[in-house]
Amino acid sequence: MDLGTHLFTGVITASLWPSLDLRQKILVVLFSILPDCTEWLNYFSLKKHNGDSHFSIDEYSKLSREIKNPFSLTYSLLHSIFTPLIFFIISIIFNWSLVFSMMWFMHLLLDLPSHKVKLGLKLWWPLSQQRLKGFFDWWHVKFFNSWELWGYWTLLAVISFIIVKNFW
Ligand SMILES: [Zn+2]
Numbered sequence: 001m002d003l004g005t006h007l008f009t010g011v012i013t014a015s016l017w018p019s020l021d022l023r024q025k026i027l028v029v030l031f032s033i034l035p036d037c038t039e040w041l042n043y044f045s046l047k048k049h050n051g052d053s054h055f056s057i058d059e060y061s062k063l064s065r066e067i068k069n070p071f072s073l074t075y076s077l078l079h080s081i082f083t084p085l086i087f088f089i090i091s092i093i094f095n096w097s098l099v100f101s102m103m104w105f106m107h108l109l110l111d112l113p114s115h116k117v118k119l120g121l122k123l124w125w126p127l128s129q130q131r132l133k134g135f136f137d138w139w140h141v142k143f144f145n146s147w148e149l150w151g152y153w154t155l156l157a158v159i160s161f162i163i164v165k166n167f168w
Pocket of ligand 1: 035079
């Protein structure tokens, strides 16, 4: 999903999860977008490589395959079910809060239906290269390509601000 929705689920989770201190709450919000961070680095490095010109999703996928950089390899890793699962097990062993691995799972749960064929999640990577087919590509939905997105993000930001101010 889009950055705003992911961050908002982080704010909600951090608010509802019992007995987290402020530092942990901020970490939960960061974890809500952690799986996508290297994808943005990949995007910017490909954009730079492409002379800063705009590219379609097909060109983006093609460039990602052709130009291997460290960021392009991590997307599959960070969006595989095994990464938060291993993190979940480590959290149990070291007695860390389970909210972080749960947040990671939730990121994948949000991405699953909102990433269709070409950028569908390789949930079982590295055991399988198969992409799971979601219902739609969120970046192709008109709502997320126009001014409504900024209205939506502003609304989420205002609600988040009220929640943080009153409950954190
Ligand atoms: Zn993602």
